[in-house]
Amino acid sequence: MALKNQNPTTTNAWKNLQESYQKNKNVDMKKLFLQDVNRKEKYTLKLDSFTVDYSKNRINDETFDYLLALADEVDLKDGIEKMFTGDIINVTENRAVLHIALRNKSNSPVFVAENNVMDEVNDTLQKMKTFSEKVISGNHKGYTGKAITDVVNIGIGGSDLGPRMVVDALQYYKNHLKSHFISNIDGDHVMETIKELNPETTLFVIVSKTFTTQETLTNAETIKKWFLSKGATQQDIQHNFVAVSTNLEKVAEFGIAANNIFTMWDWVGGRYSLWSAVGLSICLALGYDNFDQLLTGAYEMDQHFRTASFNQNIPIVLALISIWYNNFFETDAEVVIPYSQYLTQFVPYLQQGSMESNGKSVDRDGNPVNYQTGNIIWGNTGTNVQHAFMQLVHQGTKLIPVDFIGFKQSLYGNEDHHNKLMANFYAQAEALYQGKTKEEVHLELKTAGQQDKIAKLLPFKIFEGNKPSNTLVMDKLSPKNLGKLIATYEHKTFVQGYIWNIYSFDQFGVELGKELAKKFLA
Numbered sequence: 001m002a003l004k005n006q007n008p009t010t011t012n013a014w015k016n017l018q019e020s021y022q023k024n025k026n027v028d029m030k031k032l033f034l035q036d037v038n039r040k041e042k043y044t045l046k047l048d049s050f051t052v053d054y055s056k057n058r059i060n061d062e063t064f065d066y067l068l069a070l071a072d073e074v075d076l077k078d079g080i081e082k083m084f085t086g087d088i089i090n091v092t093e094n095r096a097v098l099h100i101a102l103r104n105k106s107n108s109p110v111f112v113a114e115n116n117v118m119d120e121v122n123d124t125l126q127k128m129k130t131f132s133e134k135v136i137s138g139n140h141k142g143y144t145g146k147a148i149t150d151v152v153n154i155g156i157g158g159s160d161l162g163p164r165m166v167v168d169a170l171q172y173y174k175n176h177l178k179s180h181f182i183s184n185i186d187g188d189h190v191m192e193t194i195k196e197l198n199p200e201t202t203l204f205v206i207v208s209k210t211f212t213t214q215e216t217l218t219n220a221e222t223i224k225k226w227f228l229s230k231g232a233t234q235q236d237i238q239h240n241f242v243a244v245s246t247n248l249e250k251v252a253e254f255g256i257a258a259n260n261i262f263t264m265w266d267w268v269g270g271r272y273s274l275w276s277a278v279g280l281s282i283c284l285a286l287g288y289d290n291f292d293q294l295l296t297g298a299y300e301m302d303q304h305f306r307t308a309s310f311n312q313n314i315p316i317v318l319a320l321i322s323i324w325y326n327n328f329f330e331t332d333a334e335v336v337i338p339y340s341q342y343l344t345q346f347v348p349y350l351q352q353g354s355m356e357s358n359g360k361s362v363d364r365d366g367n368p369v370n371y372q373t374g375n376i377i378w379g380n381t382g383t384n385v386q387h388a389f390m391q392l393v394h395q396g397t398k399l400i401p402v403d404f405i406g407f408k409q410s411l412y413g414n415e416d417h418h419n420k421l422m423a424n425f426y427a428q429a430e431a432l433y434q435g436k437t438k439e440e441v442h443l444e445l446k447t448a449g450q451q452d453k454i455a456k457l458l459p460f461k462i463f464e465g466n467k468p469s470n471t472l473v474m475d476k477l478s479p480k481n482l483g484k485l486i487a488t489y490e491h492k493t494f495v496q497g498y499i500w501n502i503y504s505f506d507q508f509g510v511e512l513g514k515e516l517a518k519k520f521l522a
């Protein structure tokens with residue numbers, strides 16, 4: 001059965017939210033905190049050690065209830081169940097959407113048509129484990145009999161961003177294998193990556209769900225030529241090349257042996273695929289046990305998402321807050337700022353996850369929507385952003401909600417650095433919320449003995465404040481916690497798309513550019 005099809009603007013909850021917006025759009029968050037001493041606790045969600053404080057938002061109890069009512073009215077519960085039970089919710093491509101099956105630690109059956117997909121999932125995971133252990137231990141040899149030292153992931157979009165982000169984020173847990181990622185069709189990118197590599201000891205992992213993507217195939221062919229030009233033969237390819245794909249025929253045409261193919265399925269969207277064999281580069285870089293922990297973290301979030309009541313549900317609450325700003329305040333963008341240098345690739349990863357999913361302008365009936373859909377996601381790591389774009393968030397004319405992501409402990413345990421990092425983390429959220437009034441600036445200049453500057457500087461030093469943010473805190477950046485964090489944003493994206501009444505799991509918007517590029521090439 002298809003997803004319910006309902007224009008969200010026709011719901012009672014939407015009308016109530018419009019009224020609530022008119023009444024409360026300029027609500028002073030400081031007053032909300034004064035009125036309710038328990039606000040911080042009340043507006044904080046928990047899943048084990050993962051806490052999400054959403055108290056610094058222009059939301060009062062009334063608004064929050066209407067947001068929850070919106071989720072009820074469009075029957076979000078039904079949408080979630082349909083995803084988890086393998087319904088064809090990617091209608092335009094006639095596919096189920098089952099990234100949750102890839103990390104289904106309960107191993108309870110998940111059916112697509114009559115087929116329990118868990119059997120194939122478990123087989124592929126076992127194959128990834130066996131192969132990655134063989135490579136890491138040095139038992140899998142390159143074509144001249146030497147152990148592998150370097151792994152190159154060749155893929156783009158979901159076949160690159162997920163594994164790249166996870167390998168980078170979890171580099172603390174990495175083994176001796178060096179990881180490289182080639183995505184762009186820019187030949188300089190390819191040459192810069194392979195120039196130092198030894199073809200004898202390098203494993204190339206070609207990742208393409210379709211195995212028709214121009215970038216990936218061009219890059220893979222260039223590398224194959226380079227490999228063959230170094231004295232290797234066609235026969236040697238089986239030692240140094242493996243592929244991840246659904247398109248077994250095309251992989252065979254490329255010259256990769258059948259037992260070197262790791263399968264995936266059409267019910268895994270590219271941007272949701274790092275949990276599948278697309279994560280092979282993750283297993284190779286971190287070892288299978290760490291990959292398994294990543295899956296466990298995501299599974300725990302899946303369970304929470306599926307079972308927690310809406311008002312306690314982390315992805316749902318984050319999605320509703322986002323809709324509140326996007327559709328009522330008409331903010332266009334959201335900033336995501338992880339306070340961990342390890343998460344440098346997190347925002348580029350999230351950009352595909354969110355923007356390729358929800359950048360749609362027709363509803364599930366094929367009619368143009370008369371409301372805003374996908375958010376623009378941007379950001380980078382703190383504290384770097386404080387010296388870059390935060391000026392605009394603090395004092396610019398736009399209202400830009402922020403997600404701050406932080407960890408209680410650093411991995412190397414350097415307390416001095418970590419205390420300073422986290423002091424900045426909390427200070428940014430506080431500064432956005434508190435602001436600085438005219439009176440405060442006045443007093444500050446006076447106290448600093450700068451009375452003579454008051455007339456000149458006063459307006460420039462005022463911070464309007466009352467700017468919204470969520471604060472997401474985990475104990476430390478572990479594989480399990482990263483799994484939880486990624487799954488949080490995956491489900492947030494699902495909820496937004498569901499409520500906006502769009503299809504989040506196709507991506508026809510990338511096709512026109514591809515077609516025209518072929519014409520330009522000709």
Ligand SMILES: O=P(O)(O)OC[C@H]1O[C@](O)(CO)[C@@H](O)[C@@H]1O
Binds near residue numbers: 157208210507510
């Ligand atoms: O894995 P493939 O088939 O090469 O596709 C790569 C990427 O291209 C897209 O289809 C479009 O950008 C993404 O959704 C996907 O992640």
